[in-house]
Amino acid sequence: MEQTPVTWPSVLRTSDLREKIKSAKVLCVGAGGIGCELLKTLVCTGFQNIEVIDLDTIETSNLNRQFLFRKHHVGQSKAQTAAEVVRSFKPAANILAHHANIKEARFNVDFFKGFDIVLNGLDNLEARRHVNRLCMAAQRPLIESGTAGYVGQVTVHLKGVTECFECQPKPVPKSFPICTLRNTPDRPIHCIVWSKDMLFNRLFGKPDEVTDLDEVSKESGEAQEGQSAENAAATAAAAAAEELSFFVRKEGEGAVDYAVRVFNRVYTSDIERLVKMEELWKKRPPPKPLALSDLVPDVHSEIGAAVKAAKTGMSAARALGLSNTNQKWDARDSARVLLASIVMYLEHRPSEVGSSAFDKDDDLAVDFVTAASNLRSICYDIPTQSWFDAKGMAGNIIHAIATTNAIISGLIVTEAMKVLAGAQSACRDIYLGASSASSKRFIAAVAPSQPVKGCMACGHAQLTLHLNTNTMTLGNLISQVLKKALAVSVPMLQCGDFLYEEGEGLEEDEVEMYAAMLPRPLSGLPDGGLKHGSILAVTDELQHFKINLIIAHQDEFDEEKVPEGFILEGTVSQPTEAAAAAAEAPSTSRPEAQQAGVVADEDYLVLVDDEPVAAPAVVQAGTGKRKRSAEEEDGGGEGAKKAKAMGEDDEVIVL
Secondary structure, eight states: OOOOOOOOOGGOHHHHHHHHHHHOOOEEEESHHHHHHHHHHHHHHHOOOOEEEEOOOOGGGGTOOOOOGGGGGSSSSSSHHHHHHHHHTTTHHHHHHHHEETTTTSSSSHHTTOEEEEEOOOOOHHHHHHHHHHHHHHHHOOOEEEEEEEEEEEEEOTTTTTTTTTTTOOOOOOOOOOOHHTTTOOSSHHHIIIIIIIIIIHHHTTTTTTTOOOOOHHHHHSTTOOOHHHHHHHHHHHHHHHHHHSSOOOOOOHHHHOOOOOOIIIIIIHHHHTTTTTGGGGGSSOOOOOHHHHOOOTTTHHHHHHHHHHHHHHHHHHHHHHTTSSSSOOHHHHHHHHHHHHHHHHOOOOOGTTTTTOOOOOOOHHHHHHHHHHHHHTTTTTTOHHHHHHHHHHOOOOOOOOOHHHHHHHHHHHHHHHHHHTGGGGOOOESSOOTTTTTOOOOEEOHHHHHHHOOOOSSOOOEEEEEEETTOOOHHHHIIIIIIHHHHSSOOEEEEHHHHHOTTTOHHHHHHHHHHHHSSGGGGSSSTTTTTEEEEEEEETTTTTTEEEEEEEEEETTTTTTTTSSSSESSSSSOOOHHHHTOHHHHHHOGGSSSSSSSOSSSEEEOOOOOOOOSSSEEEOOOOOOOOOOOOOOOOOOOOOOOOOTTTOOOOOOO
16 A cells, blocks of 8 residues: 655645654753753644753853743753753653763764754854764754844754765865964954953963064074074073963053053054054054053043942943943943053952953953954044944844744754654755745745765865965864864874774873873874875774865964964855855844855854855865854754755745
8 A cells, every 4th residue: 555645734634744753862952041941842733752962051142042041040951951941831842951061072973863953052163064974974853053143944854865964165264364363453353352362361361472462573582693593592482481470460560550551562562663663554554552641641540440339240331331332432431441451450369360361241441342342443543333333243143033043943853843744855955034025925944955966075075275284283173174174073083094083981191191292293194294285094993984185284374364374175066255244133134035144153043145156166274263152042054055046936935
């Protein structure tokens, strides 16, 4: 007897699908913005067997959109709290929560095989890649999702049937050359990154940790006429030590005096030194130094009084009467806030000085970064930013909308039901709020594309890696190329007789042997090293991931274009310039579903490119220093869609 074909949506009325929903084992990865709504929607739809994994704890900033959480939950595990709250209104639901990292070894292929479907609500690209590879290895359906403001998307990934998450490339976070940040900034983000990653760390981070702010002049490290190499090295070391010690508060030095000394060094003498480097200003105007005496004539009385009157926990800006977070500060107000924030760190939070790290939920830290970056912007004639905008840029915040998360979670469950019902032909990649104005469609859907040949995850890719084999160390190859750029978790490297391994099961002498290789340049590795033309086989048994890297030696790179110092190149497509540019402007709308969707690093949804992505092209050139933001919600993004005009036959979902 022939089986009746499954048709959607008529299958929704069948008892068979209801039983499949009830018995299905579902893995939810992420319990944040989308994750909270997804858990609620799943149990209300009838799903009863769910496991949820999330490493994060609840923060106050989550409460305006993650509605399973309340104020008394702050500091607790997101996964465990979400499961507990859902069980309170759906006692029949069997929800197992893991307060853990999805990349832990226990969540391996066998673990994934224990589920019927995997639903992603993650907030970073590296974890998404990891889950994608495990789903491909375990042959389990994966439904990806992402939101950014009022736009969102849901994509379906079935091994061998549709594109996997990595079939199309995703833009990596933007990184900036150190020399640009330190000497020639020309954009607000340059000043903010400098203030956050350089100046803040130098003043309040570990005192013995060198940052890129600590630039020793070339003359210090070069042997002068009649000076030996040993003496030159000693001179350079002494200069470096002097640089480090300058930003350390002297014994008996008043907090205001220290703040003034830092200001004069950073915004006066350092800028004056840069102005003298005439070769930097042949094609651009030089910066202008600031004089503190012109901005805040009576520093001690004004700053001292404001700090003294400030209540415990009050920010520097509020202590100075600057409570409007959307207002841009002028040079005087920026100087006052900078000085006050330094003094308040020293006097109100002395135990944190020497161990602090920037936290976008710390108002005093945001005060400092906003004021410091604005003063630098004023020196270079760059537009300044409000406190609110600076916080968003420094914390990589993509502001989330709870309603968008709710709609996307409903669409995730809809696609999950199609997969469980066996109606795979009805599955759609769905785009929310990203259609052109002419279409008047709030939700648009297209059939998923087929797998891309040569995909790193669902195929077997071969890429060319351009780098300097004499300067790139094995440690940097593993950390910057394999783990960051390619999202490999536990790499094993083989090339001829050369072998490198990580992970459990290694003998103690093996661990020591491999650790000793890490500082060595690639050309100096055992068995002849890695050189031009070497084929390096990279395997990750945890992810069931394999790729061959063809080493191409290159002596030099343009630091402005390739600050990472390497280029990956091969048959995997590269985002076009339009798509990469969209990564910095996620709210940009895209015309219909024919455009390419591109995922940025965290919780970041970008949808746009009018052209189909061509191959071959550069895959990606490393990753930037972008920390995860708890304020960001769940970003995602799908790879570049093949150009497809939406006609009358295309599915349009009406809520």
